[in-house]
Amino acid sequence: MTEELYKNQAKSVIARALAVLGAFDVEHPLLTLSQLARRAGLPVATVYRLAGELEDGRFLDRDGAGRYGLGVRLWEMGLLTPVHGGLRETAMPFLLNLHYECGETVQLAVCEGTDAIYIEKLTSEVSVPVKSRVGAHIPLHATGVGKALLAFSSDAFIDAILTMPLKAYTPSTLTERRALSRQLNQIAQRGYAQSDAEYQLGATSIAAPVVVRGTVKAAIGIVNYSARDDLAQYVPALLRATNGLALRLEEVEGTAYPSLSGLE
Amino acid sequence: MTEELYKNQAKSVIARALAVLGAFDVEHPLLTLSQLARRAGLPVATVYRLAGELEDGRFLDRDGAGRYGLGVRLWEMGLLTPVHGGLRETAMPFLLNLHYECGETVQLAVCEGTDAIYIEKLTSEVSVPVKSRVGAHIPLHATGVGKALLAFSSDAFIDAILTMPLKAYTPSTLTERRALSRQLNQIAQRGYAQSDAEYQLGATSIAAPVVVRGTVKAAIGIVNYSARDDLAQYVPALLRATNGLALRLEEVEGTAYPSLSGLE
DNA sequence: AGTATTCTTTTCATTGAATGAAAAGAATAC
DNA sequence: GTATTCTTTTCATTCAATGAAAAGAATACT
Secondary structure, three states, X not given: OOOHHHHOOOXXXXXXXXXXXXXXXXXXXXXXHHHHHHHHOOOHHHHHHHHHHHHHOOOEEEOOOOOEEEOHHHHHHHOOOHHHHHHHXXXXXXXXXXXXXXXXXXXXXXXXXXXXXXXXXXXXXXXXXXXXXXOOEEEOOOOHXXXXXXXXOOHHHHHHHHHOOOOOOOXXXXXXXXXXXXXXXXXXXXXXXXXXXXXXXXXXXXXXXXXEOOEEEEEEEEEEEOOOOOHHHHHHHHHHHHHHHHHHHHHHOOOOOOOOOOOO | OOOHHHHOOOOOHHHHHHHHXXXXXXXXXXXXHHHHHHHHOOOHHHHHHHHHHHHHXXXXXEOOOXXXXXXXXXXXXXXXXXXXXXXXXXXXXXXHHHHHHHOOEEEEEEEEOOEEEEEEEEOOOOOOOOOOOOOOEEEOOOOHHHHHHHHOOOHHHHHHHHHOOOOOOOOOOOOOHHHHHHHHHHHHHHOOEEEEOOOOOOEEEEEEEEEEOOEEEEEEEEEEEOOOOOHHHHHHHHHHHHHHHHHHXXXXXXXXXXXXXXXX
């Protein structure tokens, strides 16, 4: 009698509903009811009901075959998120210009917890395929944008990251605290970061932080194949983009997210 | 005793939770607890609890001042939505190339119910400011992309739209069924749509549909000021983009959304 | 400083909404 | 034609959601 108790882990309705939504991922963007139930770890009947309500709220959609997928509403709300509405939207023109100027893949990333996360990536048909995906979490210590973000963070945060195990993604990944720490200082002085095959073999990048009022808000990076080591030529363009964005962010601060959104 | 009953409109927990999330919009991306409660139409204590759980699930975030905003999780999930993961991601390189070729504002839109909705908009610092916002709903009968979407839809759908009241946004908006119907035929024959100041004064556009296996999946548009009436020159580039995207979508069909996502 | 107002957090007795096993109904595979 | 897997509906039980109320903070007003 004591053993069966562990079955129900006393979740609230909302936790269950979020578990249902969380059942979707890049590999599973469309699920049947039973798949959904299995992946959410909930009884079919329960998921049936919850999914029905989420569908009413347009957080879920069903395709012709009856399979569930995340709904447009969810996408629309994502646009209201600070990272999107506040940052990406403002950054876009700068990213486009940069992309236009150098023709290489351009990335925008922010800190999210102990990782960096890609907010936007511009790749044209001509530029090099990079495996990074918008929304993907990437390590702070092993990528150009990651190191740019880290180098301009608070000492406390840097220390915290340095204390964590630094995973080696390639033979070139910096896994030693001392070495990484030294390089972060260099980056802070020079104003931009470099990375060569530290995360993905064959890819080089340069990246610079977007600093608003002393705080790193984001980083912009340029990536291409290691073979072509001419990225340095784009440093001025890169810095023009990051500085331009920083100024713009300072300007619109509060506008997009009115500090006091008035009555009602 | 009978009169007080109407107070609680018998909503489910989920409906309430979604109401909380729905309280945010473009004008109100950040809200205090009491604002949130007021806008959601729920008691403060209830919202306090619901918001807490949503925060646990990272669907809500609180800023330094304690104000609530939509969380990163929500944005991440939006990326998994078919319109984003399936369409925008694939379309992006084509949009970038088009934007690169013509230098004007480029838009991607799809049908959503009886409206069109902007999925992406590319504007560089140099190009003209257009008020359209990604995620915004726009009428099918009064914009370039809208008409492009409509002209290639099923007759049943066209009829349904033509039966609805056609709102006039400017003096140039087509509000007469006959005229609109005739123009849709023209568009279907010619392969692309035009629009001049029909939705927003001073803005002209051309737009073409993305047709995969006989079905319109999206439309791409180019917008600039009415003064410059040289948009026609970009028609070949536009069609190259829409056709290229159509082919690509046909190729990846099923890949991004595996019909049978295997076991588990 | 002192009072008033508005906002956030916690508590708790009450109840009604969420639950999920079970069975019926579809669809698909064998 | 039978078996298997999936979807939908039902319903008695119970447990989790509820929101009024009060305490605790913070902010505005005089």
